[in-house]
Amino acid sequence: MNGFDYHRPETLEAAVAARAGAPDSAYLAGGMTLIPTLKQGLAEPSDVIDLAAVAGLAGIGLEVDRLTIGAMTRHADVAASAEVQRAIPALAYLASEIGDAQVRNRGTLGGSLANSDPAADYPAAVIALGARIVTDRRTMAADDYFKGLFETALEPGELIRAVEFPVPRRAAYRKFRHPASRYAVAGVFVAEIGEGIRVGVTGAGPCAFRWTALETALAGKPAPAAAETAPLDFRRFNADLHASAEYRAQLVRVMARRALANLAA
Amino acid sequence: MKLSLTVNETAHELEVAPNALLVEIIRGDLGLTGTHVGCDTSQCGACTVEMDGRAVKSCTVLAGQAQDARVTTIEGLGAPGNLHPMQTAFQAHHALQCGFCTPGMIISAIDLVKRADGRLDEAAVREGLAGNLCRCTGYHNIVEAVLAAAGQM
Numbered sequence: 001m002n003g004f005d006y007h008r009p010e011t012l013e014a015a016v017a018a019r020a021g022a023p024d025s026a027y028l029a030g031g032m033t034l035i036p037t038l039k040q041g042l043a044e045p046s047d048v049i050d051l052a053a054v055a056g057l058a059g060i061g062l063e064v065d066r067l068t069i070g071a072m073t074r075h076a077d078v079a080a081s082a083e084v085q086r087a088i089p090a091l092a093y094l095a096s097e098i099g100d101a102q103v104r105n106r107g108t109l110g111g112s113l114a115n116s117d118p119a120a121d122y123p124a125a126v127i128a129l130g131a132r133i134v135t136d137r138r139t140m141a142a143d144d145y146f147k148g149l150f151e152t153a154l155e156p157g158e159l160i161r162a163v164e165f166p167v168p169r170r171a172a173y174r175k176f177r178h179p180a181s182r183y184a185v186a187g188v189f190v191a192e193i194g195e196g197i198r199v200g201v202t203g204a205g206p207c208a209f210r211w212t213a214l215e216t217a218l219a220g221k222p223a224p225a226a227a228e229t230a231p232l233d234f235r236r237f238n239a240d241l242h243a244s245a246e247y248r249a250q251l252v253r254v255m256a257r258r259a260l261a262n263l264a265a
Numbered sequence: 266m267k268l269s270l271t272v273n274e275t276a277h278e279l280e281v282a283p284n285a286l287l288v289e290i291i292r293g294d295l296g297l298t299g300t301h302v303g304c305d306t307s308q309c310g311a312c313t314v315e316m317d318g319r320a321v322k323s324c325t326v327l328a329g330q331a332q333d334a335r336v337t338t339i340e341g342l343g344a345p346g347n348l349h350p351m352q353t354a355f356q357a358h359h360a361l362q363c364g365f366c367t368p369g370m371i372i373s374a375i376d377l378v379k380r381a382d383g384r385l386d387e388a389a390v391r392e393g394l395a396g397n398l399c400r401c402t403g404y405h406n407i408v409e410a411v412l413a414a415a416g417q418m
């Protein structure tokens with residue numbers, strides 16, 4: 001691993017200033033992606049700015065129709081949270097299915113979203129619930145946030161503070177898990193919210209996306225069979241040694257059907 | 266940089282490199298070689314230690330992230346003649362063969378039992394230990410040992 005200086009700021013302002021002061025620096029959340037990346041030499045930051053001691057970045061707050069989760073909140077804490085289990089049980093379930101216990105004890109919501117791994121779980125929920133990503137400088141709609149493979153709308157140095165999830169009437173998540181890495185080969189989050197049902201897909205494309213054709217076909221009703229016939233363009237889906245694009249498309253249909261069946265149950 | 270942390274109830278003040286890993290400090294600086302490095306890629310769990318009450322993969326924790334932390338390694342659990350119930354159960358159920366995965370497996374298993382509130386069954390143990398790989402046993406006896414120890418902790 002390359003050498004770097006380590007910083008542990010205690011305020012948001014100090015963290016953002018430290019990052020801005022060193023163009024090749026990187027924020028560190030739980031390190032569950034960043035540290036392996038450092039070991040592989042895929043990132044060589046001059047300075048690592050640990051967000052662990054920054055006040056106000058971790059925690060969960062529930063207002064009537066909105067659940068706010070701080071960027072530094074660990075997956076294990078989201079999974080175990082009584083507020084999350086009450087307001088959006090599907091989100092607590094999703095967090096409990098991420099990686100393994102040790103990963104959930106360190107990995108964070110903010111780190112997962114900043115990284116935007118195509119196979120990460122949280123992006124499906126963020127997209128389906130129409131969450132808002134609150135940073136040090138603005139608030140972004142989920143639909144504007146994911147841009148491509150490991151690419152988001154975050155500017156250099158922009159720090160995610162929290163994510164605001166609207167509380168849906170009902171929601172469900174199903175993923176087909178890679179048996180070794182446990183990431184989603186395909187994952188579908190469905191949420192009955194506002195006028196209709198929103199569908200967020202992860203694992204299949206370069207980044208999480210809404211399956212709007214299925215949303216239209218459902219017209220607000222959780223009809224699992226619609227997932228078998230709604231148009232799904234898989235030309236840009238991921239294809240690797242684990243699954244071809246066509247197979248991922250099939251998995252998306254099956255996960256959507258199961259999630260919708262769960263929603264209807 | 267300066268690092269202060271408590272390992273197995275002993276406080277340490279160390280001078281470490283900012284890019285040192287917690288596992289390197291435990292094994293190198295402190296000579297506690299019960300914690301193993303199997304993969305160094307965050308997959309196998311052989312390096313699992315308890316840090317501030319949670320099981321973590323110490324190959325994926327930077328020195329600075331352990332500042333002021335309380336760490337427990339396998340050496341801190343029990344001693345010959347006075348083993349932790351989980352260690353005794355692993356012995357009684359023949360839950361190890363080469364033993365390489367065992368220190369991390371035992372730390373994870375204790376963490377799992379502590380969090381489970383008495384609601385553990387075979388499926389929950391297998392799921393809960395997913396971050397710890399064993400190349401020898403096929404897991405069967407590990408699951409039995411954890412369930413047996415859960416009743417005694």
Ligand SMILES: Cc1cc2nc3c(=O)[nH]c(=O)nc-3n(C[C@H](O)[C@H](O)[C@H](O)COP(=O)(O)OP(=O)(O)OC[C@H]3O[C@@H](n4cnc5c(N)ncnc54)[C@H](O)[C@@H]3O)c2cc1C
Binds near residue numbers: 030031051098114
């Ligand atoms: C073995 C293993 C299995 C896993 N399985 C899964 C899985 O099944 N599903 C899944 O979804 N994920 C999985 N993960 C990933 C895990 O969920 C982590 O949350 C994810 O890697 C992000 O890690 P982190 O939060 O520790 O962030 P870090 O690794 O610390 O940071 C990741 C990136 O985000 C940036 N960053 C961090 N926080 C912020 C912030 N607040 N604002 C701006 N930028 C920030 C960092 O600079 C870095 O570039 C797995 C990881 C491992 C090691």
Ligand code: FES
Binds near residue numbers: 302304309310311
């Ligand atoms: S050595 Fe740390 S997970 Fe394998």
Ligand code: FES
Binds near residue numbers: 362364365400401
């Ligand atoms: S006993 Fe050999 S790896 Fe588990």
